[in-house]
Amino acid sequence: MSTAGPLRPDAARVHVRAPGKVNVFLEVGRVMDDGYHELATAFQAVSLFEDVWATASDDFSVSVHGSVDTSGVPIDDRNLALRAARLLASKTGYKGGVHLEIRKGVPVAGGMGGGSADAAAALVACDALWDTRLTTTQLQGLAARLGADVPFALQGGTAIGTGRGDELSPALARGRFEWVFVTDGGGLSTPQVYAELDAHRERAQTDIAPAVRQPVVDPDVLHALRAGDPLRLAAALRNDLQVAAQNLRPDLVARIEEGERAGALAGIVSGSGPTTAFLCADAEAALDVRVALSASGHVALSAHGPVPGARVIP
Numbered sequence: 288m289s290t291a292g293p294l295r296p297d298a299a300r301v302h303v304r305a306p307g308k309v310n311v312f313l314e315v316g317r318v319m320d321d322g323y324h325e326l327a328t329a330f331q332a333v334s335l336f337e338d339v340w341a342t343a344s345d346d347f348s349v350s351v352h353g354s355v356d357t358s359g360v361p362i363d364d365r366n367l368a369l370r371a372a373r374l375l376a377s378k379t380g381y382k383g384g385v386h387l388e389i390r391k392g393v394p395v396a397g398g399m400g401g402g403s404a405d406a407a408a409a410l411v412a413c414d415a416l417w418d419t420r421l422t423t424t425q426l427q428g429l430a431a432r433l434g435a436d437v438p439f440a441l442q443g444g445t446a447i448g449t450g451r452g453d454e455l456s457p458a459l460a461r462g463r464f465e466w467v468f469v470t471d472g473g474g475l476s477t478p479q480v481y482a483e484l485d486a487h488r489e490r491a492q493t494d495i496a497p498a499v500r501q502p503v504v505d506p507d508v509l510h511a512l513r514a515g516d517p518l519r520l521a522a523a524l525r526n527d528l529q530v531a532a533q534n535l536r537p538d539l540v541a542r543i544e545e546g547e548r549a550g551a552l553a554g555i556v557s558g559s560g561p562t563t564a565f566l567c568a569d570a571e572a573a574l575d576v577r578v579a580l581s582a583s584g585h586v587a588l589s590a591h592g593p594v595p596g597a598r599v600i601p
């Protein structure tokens with residue numbers, strides 16, 4: 288005789304893992320009618336992960352812990368994972384709720400898309416938990432409504448983003464790139480960094496091109512990714528938000544120099560910062576860079592990319 292239990296015992300609690308990202312190229316164009324900037328970016332998903340466990344519940348709640356400082360993460364309705372769950376419920380007519388437990392491994396407010404990864408993970412987890420069976424295209428549509436980086440966290444790997452960064456096309460990438468990330472307690476607000484870039488451009492500084500043309504990913508970046516060539520990628524790394532992040536946090540300039548002196552091929556601000564990303568020649572070089580940066584008092588993490596997007600963990 289079978290014992291009584293949930294109809295779908297495997298779905299009582301769903302575990303989803305989603306990656307953080309680094310923009311190996313980010314050109315920021317004009318401000319569009321919706322207030323967002325037109326972008327051309329190349330994303331790489333990296334092996335710092337957000338884990339989300341979804342459990343059926345009558346209402347919506349979230350708890351957060353992790354290997355990084357989580358004190359800045361809201362656990363009320365501003366939480367992006369919770370907003371993702373509510374959006375999915377309202378779109379599908381699901382009447383119940385969910386408890387989301389988030390274990391963060393991506394630095395908070397660091398420019399690595401940790402909040403976006405939470406939202407992508409919550410969409411995938413609730414879709415499985417509630418058996419709502421949305422198509423990938425439908426999930427991507429909801430993801431884009433939650434934030435410009437959420438579709439990429441869902442997709443993972445390596446991709447080109449245009450529009451707000453949420454219109455994705457795949458990019459061929461070979462091999463594995465080794466990174467060291469230096470996290471930072473003083474998180475930067477993404478809107479503030481974009482606003483600083485606008486102000487910087489208005490001040491007619493000469494160290495960055497004005498936003499006149501339609502942004503486009505540098506072919507050198509695509510070649511380097513396709514060839515799996517870290518040296519070539521290091522030479523082509525570009526992030527237009529870097530100058531703005533450095534205006535707000537001048538100490539990031541010295542930090543990038545420090546990582547390069549420690550043996551990284553190149554350092555760059557990750558997304559809107561203040562996390563700094565150091566591309567290394569191989570895993571051995573990355574270990575040396577991480578040890579050197581840790582020894583001088585930084586919180587340095589190793590990771591590799593590309594890795595897959597939000598996935599159910601059996």
Ligand code: C5P
Binds near residue numbers: 323324450452481
């Ligand atoms: O979409 P998301 O909520 O991640 O964006 C955060 C903020 O970053 C936006 O409110 C906007 O100020 C800025 N942003 C932008 N252009 C983009 C992406 C983000 O101006 N393409």
